[in-house]
Amino acid sequence: MTKILEGIKVIEVASMAAAPSATVILADLGAEVIKIEPPSGDLWRYGNKVQGMPPSDIPYTTYIQNRTKKSVALNLKAPEAQEALHKLAAGADVFLTNSPRKVQKACAHTYDEIKAIKSDIVYAWVNGFGMKGPDTDAPGFDMTAWYSRTGMMEELRPKGGDPVPLPVGGGDLNTAIALFSAVMTGLFHKQRTGKGSFVATSLMNCGIWANSSMMQAALVGAPPMQKFHRTEWPNPVNGGVYKTKDDRYIQIVELNPKNFANLCDAFGASEAKDDPRFTTPQARDQNAAELFAAMDKIIGAHDLATVKARLKEFGVNFSPVQSTTECTTDEHMIANGCFPEVEGTDGIRTIDSPIYVEGEGLEKVKPQNPPKVGEHTMSVLNELGYSEGDIKKMAEAHAVGLPR
Secondary structure, three states: OEOOOOOOEEEEEOOOOHHHHHHHHHHHOOOEEEEEEOOOOOHHHHHHHOOOOOOOOOOOHHHHHOOOOEEEEEOOOOHHHHHHHHHHHHOOOEEEEOOOHHHHHHOOOOHHHHHHHOOOOEEEEEEOOOOOOOOOOOOOOHHHHHHHOOOHHHHHOOOOOOOOOOOOOHHHHHHHHHHHHHHHHHHHHHHHHOOOEEEEEEHHHHHHHHOHHHHHHHHOOOOOOOOOOHHHOOOOOEEEEEEOOOOOEEEEEOOOHHHHHHHHHHOOOHHHHHOOOOOOHHHHHHOHHHHHHHHHHHHHOOOHHHHHHHHHHOOOOEEEOOOHHHHOOOHHHHHOOOOOEOEOOOOOEOOOOOOOOOOOOEOOOOOEOOOOOOOOHHHHHHHOOOOHHHHHHHHHOOOEEOOO
């Protein structure tokens, strides 16, 4: 079997979530990804210890950001480490970083420096706030640059309520898809022309894109979308959220007005099909409060399991509001391979990257155990021509890190 990106070498000089998640997707598709991290390790290896995160002795964040990679620990402030980085770049197809411009300059991995070493390199950069403008060098996290800055936080603020926090990493993982796409665009350009390129994205740009429906409305002068309490939703059939007897929730989205009759049958309320208040989309709009109350009453009389079975039987477009824990045992998600087991672990599962590839002789790489910090420092630098003695001297000078 062939890995679609087999033979592609990626050098990652990045930390936390968005950039390392993009290289995980590349690794899942067969690229060799060499993660350059400080001897102390990428901070997000220890995300399980961050206040507010689900507590665990298992460093679970590293399975999303670092699986299936090699780790080379370099102190890029040291000239010897910069030299090693440049030797690695000389043999790479992709150089990917989220280092701020100041760090790029201080640690010798700007685009111009890497391009001078490898003219056909695909150099990929992600930052918080984009390539230009007064905030381009401002520090950015997905909570700020992707979420609060782009209108997303305000759009999700409930009526009369305070802003709600972003699920950890939500903006980062969204941005990782864009960064992966940018890299693949650069590789395609290189395949066609033999030339390298600079490709980039930002948390802010990706947040705007995620909020583009509301943003486009604002760009043509439309007012902000009105906020509603759950029971005030103006289209009960399309987007209504209902509470079950056992205090669970479902959402119904029947965009096609012809499906209203089927929905009535699913509710055991066939008489509603002939009720003049509900027979047409216009009538349902005018009597939305009465329709919502009727649907909410019926659903509220049954537990979630009963409601799910009934709506599924009649082919209604709906979804239960699931917890994250419930997702991990969702039969359908498991059938789609969403949670593959990490090889080399004692049954730990991870989240598959959302790129599906099917073709004769093609397959994705099964998730491999994340490397220890500096696990491949010795072997990778050996391949560059460094002797074991050279590497030990560099370690003594704190220029490189060896696994502990």
